[in-house]
Amino acid sequence: MTLDQQTTIPIGIDELVARTAQMKKDGCRLVQIGCAKGGDDFEINYTFDKDFVLTNLRITVKQDTVIPSVSGVYWGAFVYENEIHDLFGITVAGINVDFKGVFIRTTVRHPFTVTITKEDTSCQNK
């Protein structure tokens, strides 16, 4: 069993940059930013680590919501923010290195916003 501790804190979009800046002030490392569908909305998790304790700041947004970039706080956040834009179609405003949709080139535009039905046979290896 892992000894990992992890907590998730739901926050508002307007708090995002300030809370992220506080995390950095507290000496946390940005582990990842990831997006997942939650019903009709999208949940974006900003994951931080300090001494192997994970803390997630979670915002819940609609696809047309414009979210602020945290790349001004954690410079390396641009890779995650460009990825979220390209895969989920969520606009992130003010990214320090903005690829404007060409960071991850996909055949299907914003592939994680559409559901692909099961068209192939299921694996026999169950």
Next chain:
Amino acid sequence: MSKQITVPFGPQHPVLPEPIHLDLVLEDERVVDVIPSIGYVHRGLEKLVEKREYPEYIYVAERICGICSYIHSNTYAEGIEQIMKIEVPERAQYLRTIWSEYSRLHSHLLWLGLFADGMGFENLFMTAWKLREHILDDMESTTGGRVIQGVCKVGGVRKDISPEKLDGMLRGLKDMEPQLRDLTNVFLNDASVSHRLKGIGGLGKEDAYYLGAVGPTARGSGVGIDIRQTGYAAYGKINFKPVVEQSGDSYARCAVRAKELFTSIDIIGQCIKKIPEGPIEAKVVGAPNGEYFARAEQPRGEVVHYIKANGKRNLVRHRVRTPTFTNIPPLLAMLKGCELADVPIIVLSIDPCIGCSER
């Protein structure tokens, strides 16, 4: 100020086994800015959770990478087990740890070979890969696969290793140790290697931490992050100390990997001594409902598998943050200010795995 020119580096380049493109902005021979482009081999594997039920999706998770494949399957399985509160048998935890360290050995030897090749040191490249064959042979004889092992499953592992075989594996590794010492001595002490690596691609401790560096890239800059310290699998019962170097240059990153070979052998030795008898898998019933961030230490650093499930056989989301993906911003910081001729060495020094990053 000199006139700036932009030189494209990749996606096809002799030192790049996989495609990444860097636009290098130069003033004379000095790099003043770097703009990365990825996405050449994006496969959308995470999207396959919609088509594959969670027990069979482990085959997809394992195929995220062709080098640290085993650890991907291990991390995915652990994420599901945490959500479903499955108690994995202790023997399986030890076996997982042994195979994880074999993966690290084969990955580091592969990288040492590629790094030597990148420096033009051909016989060093061949020596590293020759030694790697021994590791791959052991992986093949215990799992059935050299690259994709398919031995990890939700709830445990598919194959056991007999005590005789475990003893043989340890003997083989001990016999190999003097050859590994000879190999790593060249990387650590040879004048031409040191000349090529020392002071090249520097990354300070604070930059490494806040830019998100992980694995040997972070530990080479004095940041002692090693997720094995969280105690997943059987690591909580093993004594080991992460290898940390302070100088932050390409030499330090190389030294971390070279020294980690011996840490891995030591961990495998401890596992073989401590591994208990018992079952190798727990029964898995039902489907996961919940979410979890599973983390593991891959050869390139911390990997994160985020798993979200709603009680159905197909997951809602599986998102993988691979080490190379988070090592891209630190790489850009290393490249700024370097000479054009040093770019290939610096890019190789983070051990980039683009297929992994693209998923």
